[in-house]
Amino acid sequence: MKQPTTIESPQGKLGVLLPGLGAVATTTIAGVMLVRRGLAKPFGSLTQCGTIRLGKRTDGRVPRIRDFLPLCELGQLDFGGWDIFPDNAFESARKAEVVGQGHLDAVREELAAIGPMAGAFYPEYVKRLSGTHTKPLVSKAEMVEALRADIRGFVAAHGCARAVAIWCGSTEVFIMPSEVHQSVAAFERGLARSDPGISNSQLYAWACIKEGVPFGNGAPNLTVDFPAAWELARERGVPIAGKDFKTGQTLMKTIIAPGLKARMLGVSGWFSTNILGNRDGEVLDDPESFRSKEVSKLGVLEYILQPQVYADLYGRLYHKVRIEYYPPRGDAKEGWDNIDLFGWLGYPMQMKIDFLCRDSILAAPIVLDLALLLDLARRAGLAGIQEWLSFYFKSPMTAPGLYPEHDLFIQLMKLKNTMRWLRGETSITHLGHEYYD
Numbered sequence: 001m002k003q004p005t006t007i008e009s010p011q012g013k014l015g016v017l018l019p020g021l022g023a024v025a026t027t028t029i030a031g032v033m034l035v036r037r038g039l040a041k042p043f044g045s046l047t048q049c050g051t052i053r054l055g056k057r058t059d060g061r062v063p064r065i066r067d068f069l070p071l072c073e074l075g076q077l078d079f080g081g082w083d084i085f086p087d088n089a090f091e092s093a094r095k096a097e098v099v100g101q102g103h104l105d106a107v108r109e110e111l112a113a114i115g116p117m118a119g120a121f122y123p124e125y126v127k128r129l130s131g132t133h134t135k136p137l138v139s140k141a142e143m144v145e146a147l148r149a150d151i152r153g154f155v156a157a158h159g160c161a162r163a164v165a166i167w168c169g170s171t172e173v174f175i176m177p178s179e180v181h182q183s184v185a186a187f188e189r190g191l192a193r194s195d196p197g198i199s200n201s202q203l204y205a206w207a208c209i210k211e212g213v214p215f216g217n218g219a220p221n222l223t224v225d226f227p228a229a230w231e232l233a234r235e236r237g238v239p240i241a242g243k244d245f246k247t248g249q250t251l252m253k254t255i256i257a258p259g260l261k262a263r264m265l266g267v268s269g270w271f272s273t274n275i276l277g278n279r280d281g282e283v284l285d286d287p288e289s290f291r292s293k294e295v296s297k298l299g300v301l302e303y304i305l306q307p308q309v310y311a312d313l314y315g316r317l318y319h320k321v322r323i324e325y326y327p328p329r330g331d332a333k334e335g336w337d338n339i340d341l342f343g344w345l346g347y348p349m350q351m352k353i354d355f356l357c358r359d360s361i362l363a364a365p366i367v368l369d370l371a372l373l374l375d376l377a378r379r380a381g382l383a384g385i386q387e388w389l390s391f392y393f394k395s396p397m398t399a400p401g402l403y404p405e406h407d408l409f410i411q412l413m414k415l416k417n418t419m420r421w422l423r424g425e426t427s428i429t430h431l432g433h434e435y436y437d
């Protein structure tokens with residue numbers, strides 16, 4: 001990939017389009033509004049809170065990331081989205097019960113002004129929901145055109161200079177890539193005949209790429225991760241990234257597993273279970289949607305621990321992941337992990353993790369960072385899969401034939417080195433021998 005020589009400045013308003021105006025999307029929007037008014041802090045967001053070291057440790061150059069990169073300011077963001085239910089962002093946030101009433105009341109008017117555009121929804125891809133605010137079921141090619149018209153309409157009505165989109169919609173049933181996903185031409189033919197391999201989220205992604213709108217995918221669905229979408233994104237000069245926000249349990253897994261492996265401690269079993277009571281949990285109660293999530297969650301350990309290289313340590317690892325829908329908990333998920341590990345001479349040990357987290361509170365800063373960084377990537381002339389954004393995903397998209405990097409610390413190094421590269425700074429390798437010459 002060619003190093004950008006210039007990055008267009010982030011002038012004008014940035015439309016942030018979120019298909020799926022549910023818990024994650026409204027927690028993001030309400031949060032940005034609260035932060036803009038100085039009523040809350042954007043904790044969890046690397047672009048807002050993080051710093052980046054430049055040059056040698058002795059140089060003392062450690063700017064904040066948002067001062068180092070030409071990112072949009074939060075004041076430039078203008079949110080919109082689609083949903084298959086008509087609730088505006090205030091109503092939807094109230095029902096999601098993530099952000100407290102006091103916070104919501106402080107931004108009530110601004111939130112209530114965001115009404116969802118009608119969703120593109122063929123119901124066979126999300127079986128637990130019956131949408132009431134949907135577009136007429138025309139052919140899938142026509143549906144893409146209707147979504148493109150929505151995007152253009154939003155950008156014009158809100159006077160935006162550019163837009164980005166992050167899929168915050170429900171998890172769809174598991175779909176394997178088929179012939180229709182192999183090229184732009186095959187996909188266009190598939191749209192014309194409403195091929196069943198093309199799900200709702202793929203329609204949004206296709207419409208966005210065609211409109212030059214960078215697209216990030218927060219769910220485990222195929223959405224934008226297939227050869228036709230990679231090809232279209234490269235052709236149109238549009239950055240894409242995915243998939244599945246890395247939040248609670250998987251975030252912990254990609255923090256702890258690299259540590260155990262670094263010390264060459266063996267793992268014979270890793271059992272993970274969750275209870276979750278929000279709409280996401282209800283959708284995941286359907287085995288076909290759960291399958292998408294399961295595949296996304298299971299890959300992580302395999303890649304980090306490399307059982308094919310370390311057969312003695314990880315070759316017999318039994319890894320199981322469950323998600324149980326349990327309404328009383330709402331968005332306040334509880335994730336338990338039992339890890340059976342072994343050390344010196346094979347003596348066994350156990351570790352238990354009980355993470356009482358808040359799903360959407362962990363996801364919202366990821367949505368914000370992805371919107372800002374995908375917009376930056378577009379202005380820097382980067383196109384196609386943005387692997388440097390793997391840091392944010394459970395199941396990172398990579399070039400064909402390349403295995404994904406799941407270790408959070410390698411992902412962070414890659415992210416920060418890409419930021420340095422974008423600004424013409426040298427990469428940091430942590431070799432550091434020059435301090436001792």
Ligand SMILES: NC(=O)c1ccc[n+]([C@@H]2O[C@H](COP(=O)([O-])OP(=O)(O)OC[C@H]3O[C@@H](n4cnc5c(N)ncnc54)[C@H](O)[C@@H]3O)[C@@H](O)[C@H]2O)c1
Pocket residue numbers: 019020021022023024025082083084085096119120121122126129167168169170171172200201218219220244245246247248278279280283359360362363
């Ligand atoms: N919160 C997390 O920690 C986390 C982590 C990783 C992934 N995710 C994923 O993010 C997504 C959003 O999670 P959430 O908790 O906000 O779920 P949610 O159920 O509260 O919101 C999803 C919204 O998408 C809408 N929707 C479904 N199909 C649609 C379509 N075709 N067009 C427009 N809208 C559509 C639903 O009506 C719903 O309002 C889910 O796929 C979830 O699996 C969340």
